[in-house]
Amino acid sequence: xxxxxxxxxxxxxxxxxxxxxxxxxxxxxxxxxxxxxxxxxxxxxxxxxxxxxxxxxxxxxxxxxxxxxxxxxxxxxxxxxxxxxxxxxxxxxxxxxxxxxxxxxxxxxxxxxxxxxxxxxxxxxxxxxx
Amino acid sequence: xxxxxxxxxxxxxxxxxxxxxxxxxxxxxxxxxxxxxxxxxxxxxxxxxxxxxxxxxxxxxxxxxxxxxxxxxxxxxxxxxxxxxxxxxxxxxxxxxxxxxxxxxxxxxxxx
Numbered sequence: 001x002x003x004x005x006x007x008x009x010x011x012x013x014x015x016x017x018x019x020x021x022x023x024x025x026x027x028x029x030x031x032x033x034x035x036x037x038x039x040x041x042x043x044x045x046x047x048x049x050x051x052x053x054x055x056x057x058x059x060x061x062x063x064x065x066x067x068x069x070x071x072x073x074x075x076x077x078x079x080x081x082x083x084x085x086x087x088x089x090x091x092x093x094x095x096x097x098x099x100x101x102x103x104x105x106x107x108x109x110x111x112x113x114x115x116x117x118x119x120x121x122x123x124x125x126x127x128x129x130x
Numbered sequence: 131x132x133x134x135x136x137x138x139x140x141x142x143x144x145x146x147x148x149x150x151x152x153x154x155x156x157x158x159x160x161x162x163x164x165x166x167x168x169x170x171x172x173x174x175x176x177x178x179x180x181x182x183x184x185x186x187x188x189x190x191x192x193x194x195x196x197x198x199x200x201x202x203x204x205x206x207x208x209x210x211x212x213x214x215x216x217x218x219x220x221x222x223x224x225x226x227x228x229x230x231x232x233x234x235x236x237x238x239x240x241x242x
Contacts, residue, residue: 034183045184059179066148066175070168073152079209079221082145083202086228089195089235102239111234118227125220 004075012076013123015068016084022065024091028099029058031092080122086115133185134194138201141178146208147171195232195239202228 004012033055037048049055072081090112096102151168185194202225209215 030183037183039188042180042184046180049180049183055183062179066172069145070148070152070155070171073149074155077209077215078145078149078213079206079215079217082142082205082209083221083225083228086199086202086232089198089232093235093238105238107234107238109238111231111236111238114227114231114234116231118224118229118231121220121224121227125218125224 008075009077009080010123012072012074012081013084015072016076016081017087019065019068019072020085020087021091022061022068023085023088024095026058026061026065027088027092028095029054029061033058080125084119084122087119090115131185131188131194131197133181133188134197135200137178137181137185138198139204140174140181142201142204142208144171144174144178145205146212147174149209149213195236196229199229199232 033048033052036052036054037045049059069081093102093108093112097104147167148171151165151171154165154167185197206217206221206225210217
């Protein structure tokens with residue numbers, strides 16, 4: 001594979017940004033579905049993924065996000081692209097507040113700010129020429 | 131918590147295989163089906179997800195966040211070893227911020 005240009009690397013970071021949005025939706029569905037399961041064995045968990053609509057939809061979105069991730073990895077560096085997935089947790093925290101009525105607090109806001117800063121640092125580093 | 135730790139570790143290998151697969155992507159469905167790096171990456175990801183769901187039934191989603199962040203650390207390690215990607219200050223700083231951010235999110239979600 002030829003060396004990726006800075007523009008291609010930036011596009012890779014943008015694609016992972018999309019991955020995190022799709023992934024966050026998947027996680028909320030999966031968390032919701034997992035809550036209903038109780039404490040199953042590993043095998044029962046695997047079966048539940050196929051038979052519970054929420055879990056199935058959640059994992060379908062996961063699959064979609066994986067396709068986007070592979071495309072992003074074509075030109076992006078793994079070490080720069082993969083940690084951006086942490087943005088998922090920012091969306092999940094915001095979605096949890098919006099959907100499940102979880103309360104926001106200073107620690108969560110600090111966490112969101114730190115993760116955004118970290119992703120910005122990774123993104124800025126990616127655009128640079130080595 | 132151990133389930134989530136395992137999920138992060140397995141998932142980091144999944145990511146490494148996906149990266150290896152991405153570099154070998156050619157057009158056509160037949161080549162996708164025979165791209166064993168891709169299949170291995172997807173299988174590892176699926177396995178890691180099963181562990182993740184299992185782990186999440188045990189505890190508060192956000193308390194487990196710092197465990198997940200360890201997965202990114204493994205991934206940076208594999209990136210250096212297998213793909214010879216340079217570890218820049220931007221990456222190290224970004225990762226440190228993300229790590230701290232996940233710890234804060236975990237704190238924010240902890241009961242009490």
